[in-house]
Amino acid sequence: MARTIGRWTGGTLTARSFLKPHKVAEAVFHPAWIPPSLDPAIDKLKRIRVIAGAVASIGVYTVLEGGFDVTELLENALTASAVLLFLTPVTVGVMLLVWRRTGTLRRLRTPLLNSLALLLLFIGSVVALALLVQTTNATHSPLVIIAGGAAMMWMLVFVARGAFRVTGNFFGTGAVHRCLPALLSTVTSWLVAVPDLVTGDLHGLGLTLGVVFILGAPVTVTAIALLETGRLKRRYGIRLGAHPAGHPPVPGPVPPMPPGAPTGHPYVPPQGNPYAPGAGNPYTPGAGGSPYAPGTGGNPYAPYNPQTPYNPHAPYNPQAPYGP
Numbered sequence: 001m002a003r004t005i006g007r008w009t010g011g012t013l014t015a016r017s018f019l020k021p022h023k024v025a026e027a028v029f030h031p032a033w034i035p036p037s038l039d040p041a042i043d044k045l046k047r048i049r050v051i052a053g054a055v056a057s058i059g060v061y062t063v064l065e066g067g068f069d070v071t072e073l074l075e076n077a078l079t080a081s082a083v084l085l086f087l088t089p090v091t092v093g094v095m096l097l098v099w100r101r102t103g104t105l106r107r108l109r110t111p112l113l114n115s116l117a118l119l120l121l122f123i124g125s126v127v128a129l130a131l132l133v134q135t136t137n138a139t140h141s142p143l144v145i146i147a148g149g150a151a152m153m154w155m156l157v158f159v160a161r162g163a164f165r166v167t168g169n170f171f172g173t174g175a176v177h178r179c180l181p182a183l184l185s186t187v188t189s190w191l192v193a194v195p196d197l198v199t200g201d202l203h204g205l206g207l208t209l210g211v212v213f214i215l216g217a218p219v220t221v222t223a224i225a226l227l228e229t230g231r232l233k234r235r236y237g238i239r240l241g242a243h244p245a246g247h248p249p250v251p252g253p254v255p256p257m258p259p260g261a262p263t264g265h266p267y268v269p270p271q272g273n274p275y276a277p278g279a280g281n282p283y284t285p286g287a288g289g290s291p292y293a294p295g296t297g298g299n300p301y302a303p304y305n306p307q308t309p310y311n312p313h314a315p316y317n318p319q320a321p322y323g324p
Contacts (some may be wrong), residue, residue, distance in 0.1 A: 019098055021154045027162035029122060034172045035113055036282060040234060041229045043168065055060050074130045077159075082125040083192060088119060091187050095180065095240075105245030111175035119171045122162055127236065129155045150183055178247075179240040182225035189218040 010032030039041050061236060092112070096105055136148035170181035171285045193214050232238040237248045 021158040022161040025158045025165065029118065029162040030169060031114070031118065031172060032173060034169055035109075035175055035178075037174075038178065039228065039231050042224065042231065043228070045224050046168050049084050049224060050164055071133065074126075074133060075315055078130055080192060081126050084188065085118065085123055087188055088173075088184060089116075092173070092176070092180070093182055095177070095183070098215050098241055099177075099243040099244075101236055103245045104305040107245065111172070115172045115176060118166070122166050122171070125155070125159050125162060129159050173317075177240070177244050178236075178238045179229050182228045183240060185224045186218070189221040194220045 009027040009029045012027050132152050136152055170184050173180040
């Protein structure tokens with residue numbers, strides 16, 4: 001069990017982490033086995049799309065429908081969870097039949113089970129939050145209301161942050177195939193939007209604005225998905241219809257530059273003038289410089305000094321036989 005937890009959360013959770021539900025949701029709903037994204041630009045677009053969709057949905061519930069109803073929001077979350085529980089395995093099953101033509105499916109068993117476990121974990125969290133809200137609202141005990149309210153707030157932050165993460169990685173299906181999250185998000189968004197159009201549930205927005213609001217989510221998701229799959233195909237040779245085993249190897253992460261490393265080309269030696277005046281120039285006049293520079297103990301061929309007259313009868317100096 002310890003190995004499974006460590007492999008799932010990457011060892012980031014501690015006892016103090018449970019005081020922060022968003023940290024727990026980050027570790028639980030974005031496990032360590034999910035591969036890093038190959039295109040950070042697409043990740044930014046996904047975050048913008050998720051945040052904009054959440055703001056628009058909350059705005060519809062609070063402004064246009066006359067108040068924020070947690071019960072209705074949870075009912076919609078349960079409906080979406082049921083759709084995910086049915087639609088995700090069906091879509092993945094269809095893709096498995098396509099990939100089976102060009103490769104074996106045995107190596108995909110582990111990432112498929114991990115993604116299924118993440119899907120069931122999220123749906124279980126939504127169901128647990130809904131049951132907690134109903135239990136807290138039905139009781140009349142002050143202690144139960146206080147304890148249940150605190151637990152409900154913790155679970156609400158936990159599920160909301162988890163929904164944000166699983167919307168981006170779509171339950172870790174990128175570990176199965178890099179293009180699978182884009183496909184699943186597109187299919188799910190259209191399947192959720194079409195019943196609202198058929199039944200006429202426009203959330204009180206009117207016909208024109210309601211159609212724009214309902215179709216805005218699937219159209220945006222489809223555009224981002226096409227952009228993502230197109231970039232994966234052009235840059236990395238990853239195609240949706242190809243078996244994951246046949247994909248070319250993706251480049252690994254670029255190692256960071258060591259601290260204090262010089263900028264510029266790593267194979268060019270430091271440039272400069274080796275003959276500039278300074279301590280590095282062996283021909284610079286001064287201490288430790290040119291042995292032929294004028295000065296004490298320097299050039300034996302120093303220029304004639306007229307202030308020192310020539311003395312032909314100077315005493316003999318054995319240490320300097322040619323000197324004065």
